[in-house]
Amino acid sequence: MVxxxxxxxxxxxxxxxxxxxxLGLVSVGCVLLITVYLVISGIPAIREIGLIDxxxxxxxxxxxxxxxxxxxxxxxxxxxxxxxxIVLGVPVGFLTAVYLSKAAxxxxxxxxxxxxGLLAGIPSVVYGLxxxxxxxxxIRGIFDVPDGASLLAAIIVLAVMILPSVIKVSVxxxxxVPKEYEDASLALGATxxxxxxxxxxxxxxxxxxxxxxxxxxxxxxxxxxxMMVAGNxxxxxxxxxxxxxxxxxxxxxxxxxxxxxxxxxxxxxxVLFFFIMLINALLNLLLKRGKxx
Amino acid sequence: MKxxxxxxxxxxxAFGLLAGCGEQSPAASDGSKANSGLSGSVATDGSTSMEKVxxxxxxxxxAQNPGVNFTYNPTGSGSGITAVSEGRCDxxxxxxxxxxxxxxxxxxxxxxxxxxxxxxxxNGNPVAELSVEDIAKIxxxxxxxxxxxxxxxAEIVLIGREAGSGTRDGFESIxxxxxxxxxxxxxxxxxxxxTTVSQNINAIGYASLAAVGDKVKALKVGGVAxxxxxxxxxxxxxxxxxxxxxxxxxxxxxTAQAFFDYVTSSEAAEIISKAxxxxxx
Numbered sequence: 001m002v003x004x005x006x007x008x009x010x011x012x013x014x015x016x017x018x019x020x021x022x023l024g025l026v027s028v029g030c031v032l033l034i035t036v037y038l039v040i041s042g043i044p045a046i047r048e049i050g051l052i053d054x055x056x057x058x059x060x061x062x063x064x065x066x067x068x069x070x071x072x073x074x075x076x077x078x079x080x081x082x083x084x085x086i087v088l089g090v091p092v093g094f095l096t097a098v099y100l101s102k103a104a105x106x107x108x109x110x111x112x113x114x115x116x117g118l119l120a121g122i123p124s125v126v127y128g129l130x131x132x133x134x135x136x137x138x139i140r141g142i143f144d145v146p147d148g149a150s151l152l153a154a155i156i157v158l159a160v161m162i163l164p165s166v167i168k169v170s171v172x173x174x175x176x177v178p179k180e181y182e183d184a185s186l187a188l189g190a191t192x193x194x195x196x197x198x199x200x201x202x203x204x205x206x207x208x209x210x211x212x213x214x215x216x217x218x219x220x221x222x223x224x225x226x227m228m229v230a231g232n233x234x235x236x237x238x239x240x241x242x243x244x245x246x247x248x249x250x251x252x253x254x255x256x257x258x259x260x261x262x263x264x265x266x267x268x269x270x271v272l273f274f275f276i277m278l279i280n281a282l283l284n285l286l287l288k289r290g291k292x293x
Numbered sequence: 294m295k296x297x298x299x300x301x302x303x304x305x306x307a308f309g310l311l312a313g314c315g316e317q318s319p320a321a322s323d324g325s326k327a328n329s330g331l332s333g334s335v336a337t338d339g340s341t342s343m344e345k346v347x348x349x350x351x352x353x354x355x356a357q358n359p360g361v362n363f364t365y366n367p368t369g370s371g372s373g374i375t376a377v378s379e380g381r382c383d384x385x386x387x388x389x390x391x392x393x394x395x396x397x398x399x400x401x402x403x404x405x406x407x408x409x410x411x412x413x414x415x416n417g418n419p420v421a422e423l424s425v426e427d428i429a430k431i432x433x434x435x436x437x438x439x440x441x442x443x444x445x446x447a448e449i450v451l452i453g454r455e456a457g458s459g460t461r462d463g464f465e466s467i468x469x470x471x472x473x474x475x476x477x478x479x480x481x482x483x484x485x486x487x488t489t490v491s492q493n494i495n496a497i498g499y500a501s502l503a504a505v506g507d508k509v510k511a512l513k514v515g516g517v518a519x520x521x522x523x524x525x526x527x528x529x530x531x532x533x534x535x536x537x538x539x540x541x542x543x544x545x546x547x548t549a550q551a552f553f554d555y556v557t558s559s560e561a562a563e564i565i566s567k568a569x570x571x572x573x574x
Contacts, residue, residue: 061456061472062456062457063456063457063472064471064472132485132488132489133492136492137492137493140493146447146448146449146450146477146495147450147477147478147493147496149478149489227481228485231477231478231479232478232480232481233476233477233478233479242476242477242479244479251481252455252479252481253455253456253457255341255368255369255371257371258371258372258374258375261456261457
């Protein structure tokens with residue numbers, strides 16, 4: 001009797017385990033499917049255009065009589081745009097995180113943290129719309145340029161969009177610093193501010209680095225908001241010029257594309273995917289190092 | 294006792310539900326029989342510019358034939374043409390003439406309607422009229438200041454659509470500026486173009502005539518203001534066709550053929566003009 005029960009329990013266990021395994025494999029399967037599909041559909045155009053011409057070509061005219069498919073403007077725009085967003089967004093996010101984790105009264109923290117969560121939950125199209133109706137005209141007025149849709153507008157929007165991930169991850173990392181470190185520093189006569197920046201921040205540095213990389217990932221992958229404020233012309237990037245990102249290149253032309261143009265868009269997506277992979281690898285490396293130390 | 298009432302009530306309600314079903318279904322089938330014997334589905338796929346026109350035609354058609362399931366998939370002219378050649382829809386919708394390569398795939402186009410493309414500027418812009426040549430010069434950046442065409446002394450900001458858009462293709466082929474336009478912004482929808490032009494006093498753009506409201510000013514071209522009459526009689530020159538794409542060698546299904554006949558009939562002309570385009574019938 002007892003033995004029979006045991007085997008019954010075991011089999012139920014196996015079933016449940018199998019179900020969970022299957023569910024776990026769903027996401028792995030999705031990643032594999034996307035990767036394989038993107039590589040298969042992205043390679044033909046690169047082969048036809050030539051890798052060097054594709055990556056380093058400076059002219060994109062996909063529907064011209066003699067089309068050219070150079071994506072260097074997109075790559076540089078994505079890199080500059082992301083770098084700009086990091087330069088603007090990370091200091092603000094980082095200092096906010098230090099304040100929230102270490103200095104802020106509990107009441108302030110209780111108010112600010114949900115607000116940041118809300119900021120993360122705002123759909124990107126709303127960011128884009130706000131940028132289109134407020135930031136773009138503002139840039140036109142302030143800098144006296146004929147049109148405000150530019151790399152700068154995209155950088156500002158992206159800088160706001162990366163704030164939540166930078167702040168949240170940094171706060172988590174700073175909260176995890178053992179209180180003894182800080183107490184020791186304070187006991188030795190350091191001021192609270194000295195303690196935050198000389199003790200807490202260095203102790204949380206891998207977590208903060210991960211926050212920055214996460215911000216990079218968010219910025220480089222954003223399409224919708226950027227499409228509404230950047231102007232979307234395939235120029236080499238200039239701060240007040242109309243620019244097109246890797247993401248918006250795919251998003252804006254995909255609907256009407258055909259033939260080699262469509263294949264080339266898949267190749268652009270493949271390049272973008274490659275960048276994201278690189279960033280993810282970096283993130284994993286940082287997190288791993290954080291755990292080891 | 295309470296329990297019993299509950300069960301009885303539930304039973305009555307369930308019976309009522311069933312009875313409702315039983316009564317309704319024959320009535321519904323009677324209704325469709327009364328209108329026409331048509332059933333099945335018509336799938337259309339393609340140009341986003343044709344949304345208004347094909348949407349109202351589909352509505353009118355299904356109102357007459359309740360048994361028919363009409364679908365429209367707004368994917369863009371290129372995707373619609375691909376969809377019909379791959380057999381994924383009955384009728385493809387294109388807001389540009391078929392290319393030779395597409396005709397070679399065995400596709401045939403029937404003109405459903407004409408769409409005027411309005412050249413729009415900000416309401417605050419004093420310029421009210423341009424010639425086609427001036428428009429071409431403006432969009433190829435030969436003319437870069439509004440003062441050269443009688444406006445304020447300010448740089449012209451060119452707002453266009455993305456590569457592959459039917460409106461862009463229509464505009465550039467009519468003004469003979471293919472691949473030569475120096476856009477400041479390439480936006481992905483008619484609404485975005487109108488919003489952007491309405492916000493920048495020095496902007497000029499183009500949009501489907503049907504979509505132009507009073508947020509922006511539509512320019513006269515060569516002295517002719519864009520309107521349904523001027524598009525139909527051909528005096529307003531910036532216009533393009535709305536095309537139904539079908540397979541040349543394969544027959545449409547009965548339902549799809551009925552829809553095709555309906556939308557190309559004179560009966561549908563009024564619906565098309567209500568949707569802002571000009572019927573070809």
